[in-house]
Amino acid sequence: MRILVIGRGGREHAIVWALRRSEKVKHIFCAPGNAGIGSLAENVDIGELEFDRLVQFALDNAVDLVVVGPDDPLAAGIVDAFEAAKVPVYGPRKNAAEIEGSKIFMKNLLRKYGIPTAKYETFTEYEPALAYLRSQPAPIVIKADGLAAGKGVTVCFTAEEAERALRETMVDKSFGAAGDKVVIEEYLEGQEMSILSFVDGETVRPMPAAQDHKPVFDGDKGPNTGGMGTDSPLPHIPQAIIDEAIETIVKPTARAMAAEGRPFRGVLFAGLMITKDGPKTIEFNARFGDPETQVVLPRLNTDLVDIFLASINGRLHDLDISWSDEAAVCVVLASGGYPGSYPKGLPIHGLDDAGDALVFHAGTAERDGNIVTAGGRVLGVVGLGKDIADARGKAYEAADKISFEGKFNRTDIAAKALVRGK
Structure with missing residues (x-):
């Protein structure tokens, strides 16, 4: 092919x-x-x-x-x-991809079909949004309605932060037209979890769960990014919780999309929070996650082409999909200044020294025969091993051998999984 x-x-x-x-x-x-x-x-x-x-x-x-x-x-x-x-x-x-393209569409869909998610209200004008915001306790979450390269969500821990985020989103247009409309959402506490699924209408084939690390700094501090690293599987999260999320969130959402005349065919990505009341939906994406894909696909045993073709031909329900028991950990190497402004065109050294680790390029270019930086998230270094500790060690060992001016990365990717992942 x-x-x-x-x-x-x-x-x-x-x-x-x-x-x-x-x-x-x-x-x-x-x-x-x-x-x-x-x-x-x-x-x-x-x-x-x-x-x-x-x-x-x-x-x-x-x-x-x-x-x-x-x-x-x-x-x-x-x-x-x-x-x-x-x-x-x-x-x-297009009509199915709106589940990611509009957070308001997504939230209203979940509300209509009784699918667990955070309480919320939506707004198209700044003044009513501000009045509502002032009636709500902090922490609280401000979300631009449209696509914003993974950065349209601001978690606000004080009223002052929240008002500033709302003003920057709706008035200053820090996320462009994506912020013309907003969702103001209750803050959910717990552990985040990502479940990507191959979906063909109402047939849902979940991939192994993964955990993204969105804040830029160790300890989940600092502004959100497109993702600073991931790990899979999640030995620190009970399988019963993962199964509950699939049965109460992912599968009902696929059915809801079909019922709305928007049958989903492709990868449906559920971003979830495991709260004291069970899993709840943070977001849905309409494609493979980045950097979740980097730890999930290396664990896939089944031919990816077969999965794609089965979905296109409406035969996904006939296909057995198998996964490796290996663990995978991805550490993102980022440009200095990210997720704010950052330099480009800096030479990258040590790419040939990564050993058995997989090195996926996220923001690179070739210039005069050399590989240089060309984005905020530059590389995803993936270690594979018998368990999380093994995979994590390999990922960080390889990451340390790669360098470019201003390079930084989180040092605590998959640390939560080590509790039961040794």
Whole structure:
């Protein structure tokens, strides 16, 4: 098969890596790709939102399957565009991708179908939002309605922080048009958990649970990022809790989308909080998570191509999907200043010294034959091992051998899992 993967980050590098393991794959294109992806696939200089050019490229190059990585093109209807051209494509249509594209749509869907989530209200104007905010206790959460590169959520621990976040989101437009509407949501306490599932209508095949670490600094301090690291499995979270989340949140949401005339086909990502009252929904995404994908796909035994094709053909219910017992830990190496402004074009050293660890490129480019930084999250270093402690040790050992000016990373990725993960 000839496959086109769309995207340029660590998630897409992991997807390409997994597809390369399939005997069914002859050639992979990636648009636009990055420096690491270029070692496994043919990078194509077409942007993720250039639908006409992407469709024409697929037709001109006899592409058998398109796999869409990022959220923006899904929300804008890229799957519909490929389907109109009769090109097989994996991912949700525009009306289903709205579960990520609009937090208000998602929250209202959960409320309508009685799916556990935080209490909330939605607003389209600043003054009513401010009045409501002043009636609520802190801590509280302010969420931009639209897509904001994983950064549109602000957890506010004081009233002053909350008012500032609301003003920056709705008035100062710190997240652009994504902040034209907001969700003001109760703060949920507990451990976060991510469950990604292959979904085909009402058929849900969960992947192993993972745990993201979104705040930029150790101890979950500082502003939220797109994710500073992940681990899977989660030995510190009882399987009964994971099963409860699948039965009370993930499966009912798939059924709800189908009932709304928006059947979901693709990867449905549930971001969850395990509260004292059980699992509750923080968010849904309409695609593979980043950096969750980097720890989940290396544990997949089943051919990823078979899963994609079964979903597209409505046969996911017939497919057995198996997973490795290995543990995986991903440590993100970030640019100095991230998630604020940061320099680009800095040479990266030590990429060949990572040993058995997997190194997924998230924000890199090639310049004069050298690999340089090109994003806030630069690399995801993944260790695989017999348990979390083993995998974590390998990830950090490899991460320490890679350097670039200003590089930093959290030092406590997967530390929570060590409680029962030794």
